[in-house]
Amino acid sequence: MFPVTQTTEHFPQQTKLAILDTAERLFATHGFKATSLRAITSEADANLGAVNYHFASKDALILSVLRRRMQPMNRERLQLLERFEQAAGKQPVELEKILEALFRPPVELVARGAKGGRYFLRLMAQCLAEPGAYLQPLIQEEFAEKNRKFHAAVQRALPYLSNEEVHWRLHFAIGVFLHTVAHADVLELCSAGRCRVSSVEGTLRRMISFCAAGFRARENRE
Numbered sequence: 001m002f003p004v005t006q007t008t009e010h011f012p013q014q015t016k017l018a019i020l021d022t023a024e025r026l027f028a029t030h031g032f033k034a035t036s037l038r039a040i041t042s043e044a045d046a047n048l049g050a051v052n053y054h055f056a057s058k059d060a061l062i063l064s065v066l067r068r069r070m071q072p073m074n075r076e077r078l079q080l081l082e083r084f085e086q087a088a089g090k091q092p093v094e095l096e097k098i099l100e101a102l103f104r105p106p107v108e109l110v111a112r113g114a115k116g117g118r119y120f121l122r123l124m125a126q127c128l129a130e131p132g133a134y135l136q137p138l139i140q141e142e143f144a145e146k147n148r149k150f151h152a153a154v155q156r157a158l159p160y161l162s163n164e165e166v167h168w169r170l171h172f173a174i175g176v177f178l179h180t181v182a183h184a185d186v187l188e189l190c191s192a193g194r195c196r197v198s199s200v201e202g203t204l205r206r207m208i209s210f211c212a213a214g215f216r217a218r219e220n221r222e
């Protein structure tokens with residue numbers, strides 16, 4: 001008798017992980033709209049029925065891909081901020097520490113390699129390029145608490161900034177890290193390989209220094 005060749009369909013959990021890994025890579029490379037479910041299932045050695053079984057729809061698959069890395073990343077951010085707040089006691093947390101808590105988890109995620117993070121951060125950039133209604137639940141679930149706590153921490157550290165200005169500057173800071181890590185290959189190419197995001201501490205030092213200067217600039221109320 002000939003041995004039976006088993007695909008991932010024989011192992012539901014392996015099938016689910018294969019679909020998630022493949023979808024993450026293809027979405028990051030080609031975008032959400034340009035990537036078909038057929039392309040994903042073909043490369044994942046699965047079938048469309050498996051996608052429907054595990055995720056119900058393409059939008060649900062996109063949310064699952066994003067949540068898989070976003071949830072632990074945001075959890076790490078909040079834990080790091082809480083640790084800095086405990087160390088500061090009754091004093092405001094230093095601005096650089098707040099920015100470290102915001103930046104370190106995603107930068108370390110990217111430094112672990114393409115499979116561990118670079119695809120995911122490219123997906124975050126895709127979210128900005130291809131906004132859709134299906135992303136609203138994710139934004140509400142994953143960013144509400146993080147934004148509230150980081151906003152409060154910056155407000156305590158820089159009390160002369162208005163509530164609205166803190167929102168603006170946090171938005172700018174998130175743009176800095178997203179562009180840096182999602183397009184790290186462009187940075188490495190333009191610098192002939194001298195600038196690499198894989199250098200976690202060097203990347204953090206530069207981003208924190210740059211953003212801290214922007215945060216500390218006096219607000220123009222004219």
